[in-house]
Amino acid sequence: MNRKAIVALEGVSKSYGAVQALGQTDLVLNEGEFVTLLGPSGCGKTTTLRMVGGFEFPSTGRILIDGRDTTYAAPFDRPVNTVFQDYALFPHMTVAQNIRYGLTVRGANLSPAEVSSRVEHALALVGLSKFADRRPAMMSGGQRQRVAMARAIARRPRVLLLDEPLSALDVKLREGMQVELKRIHRELGITFLMVTHDQGEAMALSDRVVVMQAGQICQTGKPEELYDSPANPYVADFIGGANLVKGVWKGRDRGRDRLALGQGQAEVQREGHAVAGLSEGAAVLIGLRPDNLLLGDGPNAISGRVLEVLFRGDRIRIEFTPRGIAAPIFAEVPRAALRDLQNLGPGSPVTFHIDAADILLFADEVAK
Secondary structure, eight states: OOOOOOEEEEEEEEEETTEEEEEEEEEEEEEEEEEEEEEESSSSSSHHHHHHHHHOOOSSSEEEEEEEEETTTOGSSSSEEETTTOOOOOTOOOOOHHOOOOOOOOOOOOOOHHHHHHHHHHHHTOOOGGGOOOOOGGGGGHHHHHHHHHHHTTTSSSEEEEETTTTTSSSHHHHHHHHHHHHHHHHHHOOEEEHHHHHHHHHHHSSEEEEEEEEEEEEEEEHHHHHHHHHHHHHHHHHHHOEEEEEEEEEEEEEEEEEETTTEEEEEEEEOOOOOOOOOOOOEEEOGGGGEEESSOOOEEEEEEEEEEEEEEEEEEEEEEETTTOOOOEEEEEEEGTTTTTTOTTTOOEEEOGGGGGGGEOOGGGGO
């Protein structure tokens, strides 16, 4: 089903003097989507969000929101609202007063009855109806984040901007708020645009993820598309933390690539679409996701010695050095898989195998 475009960035870029924060960018957000800008610090994601919100103006291009050119419109003159990382609540006001304030400032034009109705609805949506008379200092970080969410929701924006809204919370609170965010988005049905550097958060919440690096969009797609078919080694590493091993392409036969890892002491066969431009002997990067490496012998076996074993509850992370490969590789296996290997530790021999369809392959641009 085709959905209406709510936000469109057309040739947008941003420079601060000689420093380019965002290269020329085109991006469309559709009605009701949850889209996340994902990348490390300095990649341009927050700059992009701030330009959509009107806190920064682009150096080139234009920004359309709901079909209207809002490139140079003030924040209050856009159908958007923002949830900030640091909550930005007024400490001297109660929860209800914090939410009400945004409905009584410039351009709201709402009756007192409508203001009260919106405050009540927003509080109910975030599960804080009983906290209306509390002040922010009396609340937990997760509750304060929900107040900030309620304040933004109460203005009923067409687009809700989320600037790393969960980064200040501890792990347990963050996981709980992820569930809340997903539910609120579903119930509101409006477009969400979130910024985060946490790939797990982006994958869990988003309809689409926009992976960014050095002011450029590397790849845009559904979380499962980015995980299964990353466009380049950077995306493969950032989404799912793939091991990237140097190797050699030895040809393709019946839909499978023959690959030599490292110094050629191990060979694997990859199943999937052909990579354009490879000739026999070409240098390649081979992507092996930690959770796709299976303990024990089998097709595409890789043997080596354990460097370290890290306990992670129901999963065990094993760092090992395969024969002929200088850099270590990480594997993550279910805890149950180690029941017969109680003495596995540094120096132990270990063998993993991987399904041919789970091997990623990229041309090694650095070697060219």
